[in-house]
Amino acid sequence: MKKILVVGASGQIGTELTLALRNKWGIDQVIASDIKTEKPAVLGPGIYQTLDILERDAVRKYIIEEKIEVVYLLAALLSATAEKQPDFAWKLNMESLFTILDLAKEGYLKQVFWPSSIAVFGSTTPRTDTPQYTVMEPTTVYGISKLAGERWCEYYNQHFNTDIRSLRYPGLISYKSPPGGGTTDYAIEIFHEAKRRGTYNCFLSKDTALPMMFMDDAIRATMELMEAPKEHLRIKSSYNLGGITFTPQEMANNLQRHIPGFTIHYAPDFRQSIADSWPKSIDDSYAREDWNWKNTFDLAEIIKIMLQHV
Ligand code: NAD
Ligand code: AKB
Numbered sequence: 001m002k003k004i005l006v007v008g009a010s011g012q013i014g015t016e017l018t019l020a021l022r023n024k025w026g027i028d029q030v031i032a033s034d035i036k037t038e039k040p041a042v043l044g045p046g047i048y049q050t051l052d053i054l055e056r057d058a059v060r061k062y063i064i065e066e067k068i069e070v071v072y073l074l075a076a077l078l079s080a081t082a083e084k085q086p087d088f089a090w091k092l093n094m095e096s097l098f099t100i101l102d103l104a105k106e107g108y109l110k111q112v113f114w115p116s117s118i119a120v121f122g123s124t125t126p127r128t129d130t131p132q133y134t135v136m137e138p139t140t141v142y143g144i145s146k147l148a149g150e151r152w153c154e155y156y157n158q159h160f161n162t163d164i165r166s167l168r169y170p171g172l173i174s175y176k177s178p179p180g181g182g183t184t185d186y187a188i189e190i191f192h193e194a195k196r197r198g199t200y201n202c203f204l205s206k207d208t209a210l211p212m213m214f215m216d217d218a219i220r221a222t223m224e225l226m227e228a229p230k231e232h233l234r235i236k237s238s239y240n241l242g243g244i245t246f247t248p249q250e251m252a253n254n255l256q257r258h259i260p261g262f263t264i265h266y267a268p269d270f271r272q273s274i275a276d277s278w279p280k281s282i283d284d285s286y287a288r289e290d291w292n293w294k295n296t297f298d299l300a301e302i303i304k305i306m307l308q309h310v
Contacts, residue, residue, distance in 0.1 A: 213243030
């Protein structure tokens, strides 16, 4: 049985991915790791290792000594936080990737998952049904790091015969762990504020359409991609992954059906220009053709589930 390490396991995706991987491969096969010293309660039993991915030598030692064969690398600064600390965001997002890519190149890691994002696109990209191959001129430090990361993943796959797999996730909606400082976080905050206060101050304008996805779909996509036969995968960098598209106003209108009297106010801040540079919807036909990807949760279902659990 292969040993799996999740780096950034305390985050929004990491918690749910760790649980799903343990469910599939067994609790002892999947090690959760994060820079945070305290294990989030939601992770339950299973090994939790405090690890700073920027400590290259310590990470290498741990992975080699523990005979880890698969890494899911989720540690990163997200779009909004990265704009506030661009130097550190570049350092974290790139150095973490090279540490893991090099272990794959040296043959220690048989497989790696590293997430990219819709942030790789920019304001010169066609915004509707954004294709896999198109103009890519990201304007955020986060987007630049993701695009550079994608190019390096492809480079390692082509030159060193590594098996690095990646998805360009849209904004992910979930309730088990809080979001980590992204531009799409409004689509989670809105549920907490609607239930707590019956009103929400949205940091994006009412008509800002963005691609989004429910976490269960994103986790399933990740596991399906990682289990797909390598020879079926035409994309050696990162796959476009479509989900659903909605605006804050559409989300609010739907919420009002469940919470009568819910109000929303719009006060766009610096995150508006980030959102304005991203696609509205994604063409993920390569994922559909290569590994039979299909999104399942629509907005109505997401709202129902979020309101039950938040
Ligand atoms: P998050 O911020 O919720 O989680 C990141 C985790 O990494 C945190 O638990 C943090 O403590 C940990 N971390 C930070 N620095 C670390 C370090 N030096 N060493 C070890 N761990 C460290 O982020 P997330 O939303 O779970 O995103 C995970 C990945 O998915 C990121 O690469 C992100 O860019 C990508 N992504 C996320 C979304 C989304 O909507 N959540 C969308 C597209 C792409
Ligand atoms: C963010 O908003 O930064 C993330 C992402 C889409 O990459 N959710």
